[in-house]
Structures are given as C-alpha cells and as structure tokens.
Amino acid sequence: MRVWELASHDGIDGLKLAERPLPEPGPGEVRVRVAANSINYRDLSTIENSEARGVALPLIPNSDGAGTVSAVGAGAPYREGDRVTGCFFADWTAGEIGPQTMGSALGGPRPGILAEEIVLPAHGVIPTPVHLSDEEAATLPCAALTAWHALTLPKPIQAGETVLLLGTGGVSVFAQQFCRMMGARTIVTSSSDAKLERMKALGADGTVNYRDNPDWDQAVLEMTGGLGVDRAVEVGGPGTFDRSVNATRIGGIIGLIGILTGPAGTVHPTNFMRKSITVRGIYVGSRAMFADMNRAIELHGLTPVIDETFGFESAPDAYRAMRAAGHFGKLAIRVG
Ligand SMILES: NC(=O)c1ccc[n+]([C@@H]2O[C@H](COP(=O)([O-])OP(=O)(O)OC[C@H]3O[C@@H](n4cnc5c(N)ncnc54)[C@H](OP(=O)(O)O)[C@@H]3O)[C@@H](O)[C@H]2O)c1
Structure with a gap:
C-alpha cells in the first residue's frame, strides 16, 4: 500500500510517497481502507517544524481520515464494509484527557492516516454519519470536534448567547455551523470581506474585518452593547488573546484553541482575572464527545x-494551500 511519509526535516518538500506492507489488525483492532483525509493547521505545523518538535522520521502525517473497514481483528465490533471515521486520539474514549490518551494522537506521537490503509483500535474509530461522504466525514475528527468541545464545555452554549469566532478556517467555520444549529448569535472576524460574506451566508450575525480594523475588539464590544460576547473560540493565540479577553463579557468563557499568530508572546492575565473570565485550554476531544x-x-x-x-x-499541494490561507473551511485529500 502507498503512504505519504515525512522523510526529512525539509517541511513540505520532505514529503515522499512510499510503499509499506499491508498492516494486519490484531485483537480489538480494525483495518480501514482510507478514502479521504482532511488537513489541519496542526498537520502543516508538524511538517514544517518537525525537527524542533523532535518528530521521529519517517512520519505518516495527518490526524483526520475516513473510509471503510477492510479487515476486522478478533473481538472488534465492526464488519468489513462498515463506514468509519478515525478519532484524532486513538485512545481517548471518554472522560478527562490524560498523559496516555494525549500520546495517542494520530500524525504525531502515532503514525497518521495519509495512507491507503491504516490499522486502528476499534475504539479509535467511529461510525460515519450516514448522510456524509467520506471526504466530508474526514473533516470531523479535529476541527469539528474542537469547535464542538469549545461550545459545549465547561457548559453548553445556550440559545440566544453570542459567540466570537476568529477567522474563517476549519475550526471557525464549524463553530459557525454549530452556533447556527444551537441558536447562538455569532460575531466573526476575518481578513477578507468576501469570506465574511460567506460566513453571513452560514448565519453569522456580526462581522468585522480585522485587517481593516485592527481594533476589532472595540467593534465587537459595540455590537454587544458594550458588554462583550458570552464565549470566544480563540484560535489566534498570543496576537489575538488580549483583544479576545477585551471582547468577552465579565464572567464569560474563552476556549483557548489555536496559535495562528505564533506559539509565544505577551498576554495580560490581569484582564481576564479582573473580568472573572474562564479560560479553558482545549485539545480536540474524546470519542464520547465525537x-x-x-x-x-x-x-x-x-x-x-x-x-x-x-x-x-x-x-x-494541500499543505501549500493551507499555508497560503486562501481557503474557507476545510481542505481535503482524496485517498482511495
Ligand atoms: N487545540 C486544539 O485541539 C486545536 C484543534 C484544531 C485546531 N487548533 C489550532 O487552531 C488554529 C486554527 O486551526 P484551523 O485548522 O482552523 O486553521 P486554518 O483552517 O488554517 O485557519 C486559518 C484561518 O485563520 C485565520 N487567521 C489567521 N490569523 C488570524 C488572526 N490574526 N486573527 C483572526 N483570524 C486569523 C485566517 O482567516 P481569514 O482568512 O478569514 O482571515 C485563516 O484563513 C490553529 O492554530 C490550529 O493549530 C487547535
């Protein structure tokens, strides 16, 4: 079977097509014929920073994929032909995340899913929603589940609440779709008016172009009567965090998810302490949340x-497209 491997620490240029033997599932495992992958900023970042991250080579990249069960190990509760989607964490089934479950992420600590076939524990896959294609299902394990997690914990969003979404990448577009479903109002920032129009078409209520309006947090405050949003889905990191705090109401919640502006920088804890804001670090989610x-x-x-x-x-080319950041929502790779 063919796999893509990161064979050297040369970023996207280090990716090579390779042949590997077809893996056989052991007890409690299934083999999945992968039909599609989707990519996440994290996959790009792993490829581009593999040396600094101490990634062991060769690495099959990507956490997200979907396909069909092609072989069933003893005791695994699936049948050949079942449509399944992989879980981001092969071993985080339910409850709190811990060191062991954290170490079971695909496309990092564990080999990823950019392969024609993959063996996973049966608890590391989940039936694919019947109305979705494999390509669509392949977008769910990381971006969708992270957005879902940010909107449902530590307590679920309530209808009528207002949520701040940053940018129009994979996580934020799913968050927009979920907010619409949950009856929440959204305010979305983007560098592109055209993308903001697309978010409006998905139901966004307020929009602000953060490139034209660097004080976008003030615009968000104006749109919420000076109070701020009930919840923020923070994918920007150090470059946006203080403004997200400013744009969030007293007692509000910030789901801390991403580092699109870089991994380190100065933030001002006093601001969220004074406002009694709950800042919650989020790392995708469990199979139960899925x-x-x-x-x-x-x-x-x-x-x-x-x-x-x-x-x-x-x-x-999918990773190059993600680096160019012209996309809206998800980028996918057809495998099978
Ligand atoms: N913690 C977790 O479990 C978890 C899970 C998934 C993702 N993440 C992280 O979350 C972040 C987003 O991931 P993704 O997969 O959704 O990425 P993505 O699809 O690549 O999103 C890129 C978009 O983010 C927007 N953006 C970039 N800089 C921004 C800024 N300064 N302010 C506001 N928006 C900005 C841009 O939107 P416009 O083009 O509209 O400006 C860009 O198109 C990444 O850092 C990723 O590593 C974390």
Missing part, C-alpha cells in the same frame, strides 16, 4: 464546508 457531535450533525443534516479537495498524488 459521538455526541455526530448525533447532532445527523439530526440537523449538517454538511461540512470543503473549500478544495486534492488528489492523493498532489497531497503536498
């Missing part, structure tokens, strides 16, 4: 937004 999310996705017939799909042989 099941909750899929139930809601099926009930509402939610369809993920895929900007572009690349062929298997052109996989490196």
Whole structure:
C-alpha cells in the first residue's frame, strides 16, 4: 500500500510517497481502507517544524481520515464494509484527557492516516454519519470536534448567547455551523470581506474585518452593547488573546484553541482575572464527545464546508494551500 511519509526535516518538500506492507489488525483492532483525509493547521505545523518538535522520521502525517473497514481483528465490533471515521486520539474514549490518551494522537506521537490503509483500535474509530461522504466525514475528527468541545464545555452554549469566532478556517467555520444549529448569535472576524460574506451566508450575525480594523475588539464590544460576547473560540493565540479577553463579557468563557499568530508572546492575565473570565485550554476531544457531535450533525443534516479537495498524488499541494490561507473551511485529500 502507498503512504505519504515525512522523510526529512525539509517541511513540505520532505514529503515522499512510499510503499509499506499491508498492516494486519490484531485483537480489538480494525483495518480501514482510507478514502479521504482532511488537513489541519496542526498537520502543516508538524511538517514544517518537525525537527524542533523532535518528530521521529519517517512520519505518516495527518490526524483526520475516513473510509471503510477492510479487515476486522478478533473481538472488534465492526464488519468489513462498515463506514468509519478515525478519532484524532486513538485512545481517548471518554472522560478527562490524560498523559496516555494525549500520546495517542494520530500524525504525531502515532503514525497518521495519509495512507491507503491504516490499522486502528476499534475504539479509535467511529461510525460515519450516514448522510456524509467520506471526504466530508474526514473533516470531523479535529476541527469539528474542537469547535464542538469549545461550545459545549465547561457548559453548553445556550440559545440566544453570542459567540466570537476568529477567522474563517476549519475550526471557525464549524463553530459557525454549530452556533447556527444551537441558536447562538455569532460575531466573526476575518481578513477578507468576501469570506465574511460567506460566513453571513452560514448565519453569522456580526462581522468585522480585522485587517481593516485592527481594533476589532472595540467593534465587537459595540455590537454587544458594550458588554462583550458570552464565549470566544480563540484560535489566534498570543496576537489575538488580549483583544479576545477585551471582547468577552465579565464572567464569560474563552476556549483557548489555536496559535495562528505564533506559539509565544505577551498576554495580560490581569484582564481576564479582573473580568472573572474562564479560560479553558482545549485539545480536540474524546470519542464520547465525537459521538455526541455526530448525533447532532445527523439530526440537523449538517454538511461540512470543503473549500478544495486534492488528489492523493498532489497531497503536498494541500499543505501549500493551507499555508497560503486562501481557503474557507476545510481542505481535503482524496485517498482511495
Ligand atoms: N487545540 C486544539 O485541539 C486545536 C484543534 C484544531 C485546531 N487548533 C489550532 O487552531 C488554529 C486554527 O486551526 P484551523 O485548522 O482552523 O486553521 P486554518 O483552517 O488554517 O485557519 C486559518 C484561518 O485563520 C485565520 N487567521 C489567521 N490569523 C488570524 C488572526 N490574526 N486573527 C483572526 N483570524 C486569523 C485566517 O482567516 P481569514 O482568512 O478569514 O482571515 C485563516 O484563513 C490553529 O492554530 C490550529 O493549530 C487547535
């Protein structure tokens, strides 16, 4: 079978197509014929910073994929032909995250899913929502589940609440779709008016172009009567965090997710301490959360937004497209 491997610490240029033997599932495992992947900023970042991150080479990249069960190990509760989606963490089934479950992320500590076939523990896959294609299902394990987690914990969003979303990448577009489903109002920032129009078409209520308006937090405060939003889905990191705090109401919640502006920088803890804001670090989510999310996705017939799909042989171009940041929603790779 063919896999893509990061064979050297040369960023996207270090990706090479390779042949590996077909893996056989052991007891409690399934083999999945992968039909599609989606990529996340984290996958790009792992490829571009592999040396600094101490990534062991060769690494099969990517956490997110979906396909069909092609072989079943003893005792695994699946049948050949079942449509399944991989979980970001092969071993985080439920409850709190811990060191062991954290070490089971695909495309990092564990080999990833940019392969024609992959063996996973049966508890590391989940049935694919029936109305979704494999490409659409492949967008769910990381971006969708992270957005779902940020909107449901430590307590679920309530209808009528206002949520701040930053940018129009994978996590934020899913968060917009979930907020619409949950009856929450959203205020979205983007560097592009055209992308903001697309967010409006998905139901966004307020929009602000952060490139034209660097004081976008003030604009968000104006749109909320000076009070601020109930919750922020923070994907920007150090370059946006203080403004997100300013744009969040006293007693509000910030789901701390991303580092699009860089991994380190100065933030001012006094501001969120004074406002009694709960800042909650989020690392994707468990299989149990995935099941909750899929139930809601099926009930509402939610369809993920895929900007572009690349062929298997052109996989490196998908990461280049993510680096260019022209996309809206998700980038996918057809595998099978
Ligand atoms: N903690 C977790 O579990 C977890 C899970 C998933 C993702 N993440 C992280 O979350 C972040 C987003 O991931 P993603 O996969 O959604 O990325 P993505 O699809 O690559 O999103 C990129 C978009 O982010 C927006 N953006 C960039 N800089 C921004 C800024 N300064 N202010 C506001 N928006 C900005 C841009 O939107 P516009 O083009 O509209 O300006 C850009 O197109 C990444 O840092 C990723 O590593 C973390």
